[in-house]
Amino acid sequence: MKEKLFEFAVRRPLLVIFLTVLFVIGAAYGGSKLTFKSDYRVFFGEDNPELQAYEKVQATFTKNDNVAFVVAPKDGQVFTETTLEAIHKLTEMSWQIPYSSRVDSITNYQHTVAEEDDLIVEDLVLEREMLPELDLEKIKQIAVTEPLLVNKLISEDASTTMVGVTIHLPGINEVTELPEVVASVRDIRDQVLAEYPELDIYLSGVVLLNNAFSEAALNDNATFIPAMFAIVAITMVFLLRTFTGGISTIFIVMFSILSTMGLAGWMGYYLTGPSASAPTVILTLAVADCVHILATMMYEMRHGTEKRQAILDSLKINFQPILLTSLTTAVGFLSMNFSDSPPFHDLGNLVAIGVMLAFVFSITVFPALLMVLPLKVKLESERKADFMDKISHFVIEKRRSLLPTFAVIIVALCVFIPQNVLNDDFVKYFDKSVDFRQATDFMQERISGIGSIEVELSSGTSGGISNPDYLKTMDEFNKWIRAQAETDHTNMISDIFLRLNKNMHGDDPSYYRLPEDRELAAQYLLLYEMSLPYGLDLNNQLDVDKTATRMVITVKNITSEEYLMLEQRIKAWFVSNAPQFEATIASPSLMFAHIGQRNIYSMLTGTTLALILISVMLGFALRSVKFGLISLIPNLAPAGMAFGIWYFLDGEVGLGLSVVVGMTLGIVVDDTVHFLSKYIYARRNKNKDSIDAVRYAFNSVGRALWITTLVLVAGFMVLAQSSFKLNADMGLLTAMTIVLALVVDFLFLPPLLMKLDNDKNTAMTTQAMTTKES
Amino acid sequence: MKLHTVKLHTVLVALTVQGAMITTPAIAETPEEQGLKVAQAVKQSNIGWKDSETSLKLVLRNAANQESTREVRSKTLEVEGDGDKSLSIFDHPRDVKGTAFLSFSHTTTPDDQWLYLPALKRVKRIASRNKSGPYMGSEFSYEDLASFEVEKYTYKLLGEKPCPAGTCYELEQYPTDKYSGYTRLISLIDKDEYRNWQTTFYDRKNSLLKTLTVDSFKQYQGQFWRAEKMTMVNHQTKKSTDVIFGEYKFGVGLKDSDFNKNSLKRAK
Structure with missing residues (x-):
């Protein structure tokens, strides 16, 4: 059956190419439906309990995605005429940002003051024209002593200020809304900077965070994909010394990416930060199939087999191992479906589809392409002794010391795994080259963190927030939480009550305390609410029934x-x-x-399941329970060692890294499959002892493993350059795991085989096993 | 509170000369001039009611569909040549019961507003520049509820549109007050009775913010139309407020002296 397929591909190459191109075009058309979803919420599944709790709070009060203009005058003085004028202008302009619903700044802060028997509620700086007559020192004192402002809208030292804009995206057109806001925000920043060059303005906030996800992904794909193609081309031309092979491989890779991403579009997928790395990952993995087919084919041709037969032979020899390795890789990536974060399901599924498509293309259109393109190799009579011989010699020689040494190294590294700390800081998802990260770091350093904790406190009764007991609780909580080391700022309605009570008593400081009577508190609130201007109401803090309030605690940068x-x-x-x-x-x-x-907990399940599935597949493929079990060590140890080393490199593990074990399992298993199958072939078919079988395995697949590892590591190292740290860390850790897998397969697995599979039980194994070639 | 004056929707007393002019505009008239005439006709249609009393109930709803109610009684005095005077007494929620609000609406200068707080036993004057904030936490602002005065806006007649009363003028209004929360409003005013059936509000960045829809009107004394129920929907926050009006009483004999700081303290 499969021979017929290969025959067909070789006999009617043009037809196969034509059909493939037709399929790829049809699939790729779906790519036009692919859009990027720039919203941090995509990282959470609909049934995520924390997301649900937050959505509930938002439905009761208001949604509050925000833009933060962090303004730092170069002279370090916010309270100068020019800077306040700029802030006033910036505040006014911010009302024009699309989908904005609220703008908060030190100039439009609703300052309350008693004037005879009147309560004056007014912007701290009402009009720019009034600035020359205003007492700026007094305004500064009001601002830096007001708990609602200090460490939120103004730094304690009055050197930096923030203009906060609340944005409420309608979510009707998810593709255009966010970029529209960001374009407007940047335009406003540029206009203000042009007029006031003595200022520095940084842009942060949730809106900019969301935007950073898509911009990072776009930048990555624009540079990584060409870089990866270059790496593939170089590897092919220099290591395998074939130009046609390189071109054909690039076609297979292109076909795989185009049809996978196209199918994703047809299936209604959208892209996110993590899933946008799918093309890079597919590109990397799709190469391996081609390398194995090419390597065997060229070997045959160098030894005098004509091209057509060499292609057929190579397909016959490689069909099973590349099917197996493709399947295990797909299973590894599919384990990502156990993640709690939907973008990783998408990444796993897309790569799994891509890997299987790459497999199909490798055994159909790849040989067809090789058939039609010119390909010549120099005949080689004798194999020169090379690097592989040296390694196999070394390993066999030193097997008695390598085994314990490596066992110790593996254990020693794995000991450090639990030392890694869990951290998902969305600011650190971006490296320091990203504007959002720089702005947010600056804001953290000067005013406050970007992170927050919101508490919805419900009194349980209608109007219950005016209850003295409730207000007292809030005020005590406020005092307590403000004293915590993690807190930068709190926004609580109890602070407003304290101030109003003072205002109502002729600004007498001794009345800076809570109203003791429920009616009084309710009436203060009514008066205050009626005095507030458009957009600056309390609806973001009070529910309609005045049963509950929302308290916002701005938190320092913590893990x-x-x-x-x-x-x-x-x-x-x-x-x-x-x-x-x-x-x-x-x-x-x-x-x-x-x-x-x-x-991490859900990925434990996913990874365990992938491990069982992959081990069963290996057991079947190798037709041996014993070798299936032995293979567990080289399959698992690399990820363990990589996580141990990670403690020394970074030490923080998050969303991106928790999927790495499952994902690399599918990849590293390939090395083991290739090595073990050659070893077993030598043991069973050539009746060699374990030492000779190791030597045979090194000679026959060592080079191919070396090259595929090189391509894989290069690919994941390219991903590691991402400014999106989630992808970068995933790339780096995966690359490390793959390198370690090769090290383990070359230096630890052979001594282990020579130890466990020694002559005492040779008879048993050879008897029990039937012939298998791969 | 001048809630009674949510009455861009009042009727033209009779077929006035003005009304006739609008229906057959002179050829040279600009849309701006036509719009102004509609506004004048609206105002004209609601002249001569002297004073009134009514009660109203507000039902506030948030995006999670939680409800809360407010109850208010309102007395209003018509002032010739200026905005109306009104006194509102809050009955519900219980903890603001007895709070009373006095306002003098003006055509060109900022309105005067005072609030009496029974728990503090004091009258407090409210800075009146801020009139675009929410009224009792609802989706109405004071600006939406204050009495309609021609001078508060400039106008442009956009055209005609079908509405529950048949055909309506589509009138665009631009607030003259720089502290207004809106760039423009578009009202649907029926051609026969000059009642305002619907108003859409556009925020400072000219995006659709709210829609006010009147469900039904009731006619008093054979000439004055008052809304019975209306709904304000905020499209940006998905919150809404219904207002249900009680029976209106006209000519109850209210005097100027019923609308000052002293009467505010006595209000019950």
Whole structure:
């Protein structure tokens, strides 16, 4: 059956090429439907409990994706006429940003003051024209002592200020809305900078975070894919010394990427940061099939077989191993479906599709292309002793010391795995070359972090927020949380009550305390709400029934683990201090803090399942339970060692890395398959002892493994250059794992085989096993 | 509160000369001039009611469909040549019961507003520049509820459109107050009775913000139309507010002296 297929590909190459191109064009057309979803929420499945909690809070109050203009005058003085004029102008312009619903700045801050019997509620700087007459020192004092402003809209030292814009994307056209906002925001920044060159303006906030996801992915794909093609071409031409082979491989890779991404479009996929790396990964993996087919074919041709027969022979020899390695790779990537984060399901599924398509193309259109393109090789009579001989010699010689040495190294590295800490900090998802990261770091350094924790505190009764007991609880919580080392700023309605009570008593500082009477508090609130201007209302903090308030705690740059601990402490505080009220704790930062841990647990299941499946496939392919079990060590050890080394390189493990074990399992298993199958072939068919079988395995597949590893490592190292750290770390750790896999397969597996598969049980193994060639 | 004056939707007393002019505009008239005439006719249609009393109930809804109600009684005095005076007394929620709000609407200068807080036993004046904020946490702003005065906007007649009353003028209005929360409003005003059936509000960046729709009108004294129920929907936040009006009483004998800071304290 498969021989007929190969015959057909070789006999009617043009027809095969034509049919393939037709298929690829049809599939690739779906690519026009592919869009990029720039929203941090894509990282969370619909049933993610933290996402659900946060969505609930947002439905009760308002959605609050934001843009932060961080403004730093070069002279370090915010309260000068020029800078305040610029801030006022920036505030006014920000109302024009598409989908903006609120703008907060130090100039439009609603300052309240008592004037005889009146309550004046007014912008801190109402009009630019008034600036020359204003007492700037007084305004500065008001700003830096106001708890709602300091460390949020103004730095303590009054050197840096922030203009915050709340954006509410309607979500009707997900492709155009975000870029529209970002373009407007950048335009406003440029206009203000042109007029006020003495300022520095940085752009941060959730909107810019979302935008960074798509911009990083676009930049990556624009540079990585060409780079990878160049690497493939160079490897082919220099290591395999064939130009036609290189061209044909590039075609296979292109076909694989185009049809996979096209099919993704047809199937209604959208792209996200992680899944946008699928083309790079497919490109890397698709090469391996071609390398194996080419290597065998060229070997045959060098030994005098004519081209057509060489192609057929190569297909016959390689069909089973590349089918097996493609399947195991696909299974490894499919294990990503166990992730809690949907973009990784997509990445896993797309790569799995790509790998299987690459397999189909490798055994159909690849031989067809090789047939029609000119290909010549020099005849070679005798194989020269090369690097592989030296390695096999070394390994056999030193097998008694290599085995324990490596066992110790493996164990020693694996010991460090638990030392890695979990951290999913979405700011650190981007490296320092990304504008968003620079701006957010700057904001963190000067004013406040970007992360937050939101607490919805429900009194349980209509209008219950005016209850003195409720207000007291909020105020006490506010004092407590503000004293925590992690806190930068809090936004709570209790602060407004303190201020209003003072204002209502002629600004007497001794009345800076909570109203003691429910009616009084409710009436203050009514008065205050009626005095607020458009867009600056309290709807983002109060629910319609005045049953609950939303408290926002801006948090310093802390790790996921610290977030989880802080969340626990907040929960404990409410349990012991306010059991009568219901507190819901939610925020995007907490969503990211939880997902790492959640994901690791779910990936444990996924990876275990992949491991079992792959081991069973190996057992069947090698037709031996014993070799299936032995293969577990070289299959698992590389990832373990890589994670151990990771502790010394970085030490932080997040969403991107928790999928690496499952994913690399499918790739590293390829080396083991190729090595073990040659070894077993030598043992069973050539009746060699384990030492000679090791030598045979090195000589026959060593070079191909070497080259495929080189291509794979190059590919994942290209991915490691991503400015999107989630992808970069995944690339680096995968590359490390693949290198370690080759090291283990070359230096540890052979001594292990020579030890476990020694002559005492040779008779047993040779008897039990039937012939298998690969 | 001047809720009674949500009455771009009041009727033209009779077939006035003005009305006739609008239906057959002179050839040379610009849309701006035509618009102004419609606005004047609207105002004209609601002159001479002297004073009124009514009650209203607001039902607030958020995106999660949670509801909350507010109840208010309102007294209004018609002022010739300037905006109306009004006094609103809050009955519900319970903790603001007895709070009273007095406002003098003006045609060109900022309105005067005072609030009486019974818990503090004081009258507080409110900075009136800020009139685009929410009224009692609802989707209405004070600006939406204040009495309609021709001078508060400039106009442009966009054309005619079908509406529940048959055919309506489509009137675009541009606030003259620089502190307004809107760039423009588009109202549908029926040609026969000059009632405002619908208004769409565009925010400062000229994006669709809210739509006010009147479900039904009731006619009093054979001439004055008042809305019975209307709904404001905020398209950006998905929140909404219904207002259900009680029976109106006209000519109850309210005087100027019922609308000052002292009467505010006495209001119950």
